[in-house]
Amino acid sequence: MHEFQVNVRAAIARARVRIKGTIQDPAWMIAEMIIPMFSIGGFILLYRALGAPASYSGFVIVGGTMIAFWTNVLWGMAAQFYWEKEVGNLEIYFVAPISRMAILLGMALGSIVTMVLRVFGIVLFGILLFNVSLNIVDPIAVAIIFTLTLASLYSLGMVFSSLYLLWGREAWKLNELLVEPIYFLSGFFFQIRGNVVVPLVLQFASSLIPMTFGLDGLRKVLILGQGLQSVLLEVSVLIAFSIALFVAAHYVLGYMENLAKKEGRLTLRWQ
Amino acid sequence: MSNSVEQQKRKVFDLKTIEVENVSRIFRISSEKEILALDDVSLHVKEGEVFGLLGPNGAGKTTLIKILATLLLPSKGRAFVAGHDVVKEPAKVRRVINLVSGGETPGYGSITTRENLWFFSQLYGLPKGESMKRIAKLSEDLALQEYLNTRTHKLSTGYRQRLNLARGLINDPKVLFLDEPTLGLDVITAKRIREIVRNRVKNGSGNSILITTHYMVEADQICDRIAIIDRGRMIALGTPAELKKMVSKQTIVSIETQPIDGGMDFMSSIAGVNGYSQTDEPSTGRIKLKVVLNEEGALQNVIHAVSARGRIFEIAKSEPTLEDVYIALVGKGFE
Numbered sequence: 001m002h003e004f005q006v007n008v009r010a011a012i013a014r015a016r017v018r019i020k021g022t023i024q025d026p027a028w029m030i031a032e033m034i035i036p037m038f039s040i041g042g043f044i045l046l047y048r049a050l051g052a053p054a055s056y057s058g059f060v061i062v063g064g065t066m067i068a069f070w071t072n073v074l075w076g077m078a079a080q081f082y083w084e085k086e087v088g089n090l091e092i093y094f095v096a097p098i099s100r101m102a103i104l105l106g107m108a109l110g111s112i113v114t115m116v117l118r119v120f121g122i123v124l125f126g127i128l129l130f131n132v133s134l135n136i137v138d139p140i141a142v143a144i145i146f147t148l149t150l151a152s153l154y155s156l157g158m159v160f161s162s163l164y165l166l167w168g169r170e171a172w173k174l175n176e177l178l179v180e181p182i183y184f185l186s187g188f189f190f191q192i193r194g195n196v197v198v199p200l201v202l203q204f205a206s207s208l209i210p211m212t213f214g215l216d217g218l219r220k221v222l223i224l225g226q227g228l229q230s231v232l233l234e235v236s237v238l239i240a241f242s243i244a245l246f247v248a249a250h251y252v253l254g255y256m257e258n259l260a261k262k263e264g265r266l267t268l269r270w271q
Numbered sequence: 272m273s274n275s276v277e278q279q280k281r282k283v284f285d286l287k288t289i290e291v292e293n294v295s296r297i298f299r300i301s302s303e304k305e306i307l308a309l310d311d312v313s314l315h316v317k318e319g320e321v322f323g324l325l326g327p328n329g330a331g332k333t334t335l336i337k338i339l340a341t342l343l344l345p346s347k348g349r350a351f352v353a354g355h356d357v358v359k360e361p362a363k364v365r366r367v368i369n370l371v372s373g374g375e376t377p378g379y380g381s382i383t384t385r386e387n388l389w390f391f392s393q394l395y396g397l398p399k400g401e402s403m404k405r406i407a408k409l410s411e412d413l414a415l416q417e418y419l420n421t422r423t424h425k426l427s428t429g430y431r432q433r434l435n436l437a438r439g440l441i442n443d444p445k446v447l448f449l450d451e452p453t454l455g456l457d458v459i460t461a462k463r464i465r466e467i468v469r470n471r472v473k474n475g476s477g478n479s480i481l482i483t484t485h486y487m488v489e490a491d492q493i494c495d496r497i498a499i500i501d502r503g504r505m506i507a508l509g510t511p512a513e514l515k516k517m518v519s520k521q522t523i524v525s526i527e528t529q530p531i532d533g534g535m536d537f538m539s540s541i542a543g544v545n546g547y548s549q550t551d552e553p554s555t556g557r558i559k560l561k562v563v564l565n566e567e568g569a570l571q572n573v574i575h576a577v578s579a580r581g582r583i584f585e586i587a588k589s590e591p592t593l594e595d596v597y598i599a600l601v602g603k604g605f606e
Contacts, residue, residue, distance in 0.1 A: 006394075006396030009393045009396045009397075010393050010394050010396070012393070013389070013390045013393030013394070014390070016390075017379055017382060017386070020381070020382055020386065021379060021381040021382060024381050024382075025381065087376070087377060088375040088376065088377040089377045089378070089379075091342060091370065091372065091375075091377075092370070092377050092391070092394070092438070093394070094342055095340050095341065095342065095365060095368065095369065095370045096365060096394035096395060097362060097365040097366045097394075098394055258344075261341075261342065261343055261344045262344050263299070264296075264343055266342055266343065267337070
């Protein structure tokens with residue numbers, strides 16, 4: 001069978017396993033939808049108390065939903081190699097004639113499906129509980145920005161996952177370090193780029209993160225009622241991020257795998 | 272590579288499914304400490320052969336399997352599987368191999384046995400029909416049918432290991448690596464796994480199996496040839512009969528005695544003793560000594576030395592086993 005077909009089958013199978021595993025644990029899904037509402041609700045009430053424009057509540061909803069994806073990229077994808085290693089699955093993947101990216105892609109696809117369900121839940125809660133209104137005039141623009149944001153995010157996750165081929169807990173610490181700073185720099189709950197109170201150096205730093213452009217684009221097309229024309233910059237940057245990170249992931253995964261095999265750490269546990 | 276070169280390469284490796292040439296592997300533990308896990312090992316496994324790597328924990332057996340399964344790079348030397356270099360052509364090697372590690376329970380506990388097996392079949396690109404056919408056959412061979420629709424986190428250790436073996440066979444690998452496949456299993460499951468291993472290579476299937484074990488009886492029962500490895504070095508190689516022949520001129524004695532204060536280290540200094548091993552017998556509170564003597568006359572020395580330290584309950588001569596070969600070569604048992 002053609003190598004490409006084998007990889008496609010492997011990716012689909014991995015996605016199916018992840019979806020099935022999630023569906024069989026619905027309590028987790030419900031918790032995932034409800035728990036973020038506390039921080040989202042807190043920010044919405046704060047903005048309302050400060051008299052911020054109504055669109056800010058929508059910004060918070062968008063940020064809150066995208067946090068789910070970022071968390072998933074870090075813990076459900078990048079760190080997944082750590083868990084696979086601990087239970088003995090990583091060895092099986094690496095003995096099989098498949099690309100490591102096919103497995104990661106499968107994890108990403110499986111996650112996206114379950115995460116989208118979660119996103120719908122959060123948006124629904126936002127609309128019902130906080131009376132937040134969406135203003136979508138260009139659904140295609142929404143689809144493009146959303147897809148590109150996820151593509152760049154999960155490609156970044158593939159790059160991070162390579163760290164777990166060599167390290168265990170050290171990479172885990174890096175994941176932990178990346179949670180809060182990215183929340184802050186990407187502007188999950190408030191806009192960073194073009195915000196006059198945010199120092200320029202921070203605005204520059206935020207431009208290095210694909211999520212920043214994804215959030216900006218989504219806010220424009222979901223809350224501010226803008227179309228594709230107004231998000232061309234975000235679309236271009238996200239395309240560039242997606243391609244660059246995907247290609248980088250391919251090389252970094254290969255390099256780290258080889259290094260791990262050389263140092264004997266590829267399947268070494270309890271690191 | 273041109274066709275003729277490829278054909279020539281295949282021909283050379285036709286009969287040798289695995290070829291290991293002077294392979295060494297060093298693990299760097301710290302900037303000052305290194306461990307030589309494999310030391311200049313050379314061996315080959317023929318087509319249709321069950322080849323055993325026998326040795327105590329830490330001997331280097333798993334290290335060699337990991338190198339052959341493309342999970343680890345050798346520090347020195349070369350290795351080929353089905354004619355493909357494990358370092359330069361890992362993708363080609365992976366198409367014809369699979370690996371089963373004992374004591375592992377890979378897969379996903381939240382899905383069923385059937386779903387897990389289907390998932391693993393997809394890592395080899397099997398079409399659905401073929402995949403289901405193999406799952407049915409393997410579950411029958413391994414008596415897993417009853418548990419096909421059970422989530423695997425509910426399976427017992429023995430059945431998880433059966434699932435693990437089924438997974439290893441799902442792609443019908445030309446070369447199967449089994450790393451301690453019966454570790455910690457009950458007698459019935461271990462026996463079943465040994466039968467499957469034997470059946471896999473018979474009838475001229477051309478499949479080969481490289482198995483590591485520290486169970487001597489298991490190695491004796493299922494392996495066509497065995498390499499004994501100790502501290503990274505291969506110290507003997509041959510069929511079980513050939514290996515046992517190595518100690519045929521020596522005398523093997525089993526002695527049952529009470530526990531002796533200060534241990535059994537004195538045994539090494541008795542003239543004529545080639546090696547010994549001891550096993551605690553918790554049910555009787557006694558110790559069973561296996562002693563390999565260079566000459567029968569040395570038995571008197573042993574009896575004298577042991578009886579001076581504790582009571583002897585039983586002495587019996589025994590037929591040579593692989594354990595005796597190991598004791599004769601290394602001077603002690605696997606303990």
